[in-house]
Amino acid sequence: MSDTVCVYCSSSDDIDDQHFAVAETMGRALAEGRHRLVYGGGQVGLMGRLAEAVHEQGGSVVGVIPEALRDKEGVAYEVADEMVVTGTMQERKAEMYSRADAFVALPGGFGTLEEFMEVLTLKQLGYHRKPLVLVNTGGFYDALIRFFEQLYEEGFARRRHGGLYYLANDPSDAMAYLDEYEAPQAA
Numbered sequence: 001m002s003d004t005v006c007v008y009c010s011s012s013d014d015i016d017d018q019h020f021a022v023a024e025t026m027g028r029a030l031a032e033g034r035h036r037l038v039y040g041g042g043q044v045g046l047m048g049r050l051a052e053a054v055h056e057q058g059g060s061v062v063g064v065i066p067e068a069l070r071d072k073e074g075v076a077y078e079v080a081d082e083m084v085v086t087g088t089m090q091e092r093k094a095e096m097y098s099r100a101d102a103f104v105a106l107p108g109g110f111g112t113l114e115e116f117m118e119v120l121t122l123k124q125l126g127y128h129r130k131p132l133v134l135v136n137t138g139g140f141y142d143a144l145i146r147f148f149e150q151l152y153e154e155g156f157a158r159r160r161h162g163g164l165y166y167l168a169n170d171p172s173d174a175m176a177y178l179d180e181y182e183a184p185q186a187a
């Protein structure tokens with residue numbers, strides 16, 4: 001059971017509607033499961049839709065945003081239950097990392113990939129044993145998984161580390177995984 005779930009997702013508004021529908025379902029599912037959302041604090045793209053959906057379902061939203069983004073008009077989700085303002089992007093990631101019991105990535109761009117890769121690398125190195133989930137809306141992450149396969153085949157990563165994250169078909173699959181997750185024993 002994960003009390004606080006960190007969700008990484010796209011800040012873009014120029015993406016297919018299916019992704020907004022999934023962000024909304026994810027937000028509702030988090031609130032229904034009584035999980036607090038911690039996320040990048042934006043009202044843009046999937047981030048905004050996700051946070052609104054958590055609130056619509058009576059859940060709690062914690063945003064973590066760097067000063068520079070907070071000061072840009074129309075970026076921050078002003079009605080978050082708590083908004084943590086950090087000096088830098090690096091501090092923002094560290095704050096989200098320390099507050100979260102689990103990490104979920106919906107489809108996203110460079111920012112989302114970077115955030116997810118960091119928590120995956122930290123788990124690979126044994127810094128944490130928290131659950132990690134990629135939500136593979138419409139096969140969005142298939143190409144990334146194929147690239148991971150290349151990494152294993154060419155010896156750049158260990159195949160067993162592919163078990164450090166879960167590839168979910170949709171938010172309900174992701175939530176079921178989080179609810180049943182048992183942390184692996186320390187090596």
Ligand code: AMP
Nearest residue numbers: 008009010011040042108109110111112
């Ligand atoms: P991207 O996938 O490149 O759209 O980046 C989204 C991720 O990076 C989110 O999970 C946020 O933590 C962070 N991020 C990028 N852009 C913004 C923004 N405009 N407002 C808040 N967070 C952002």
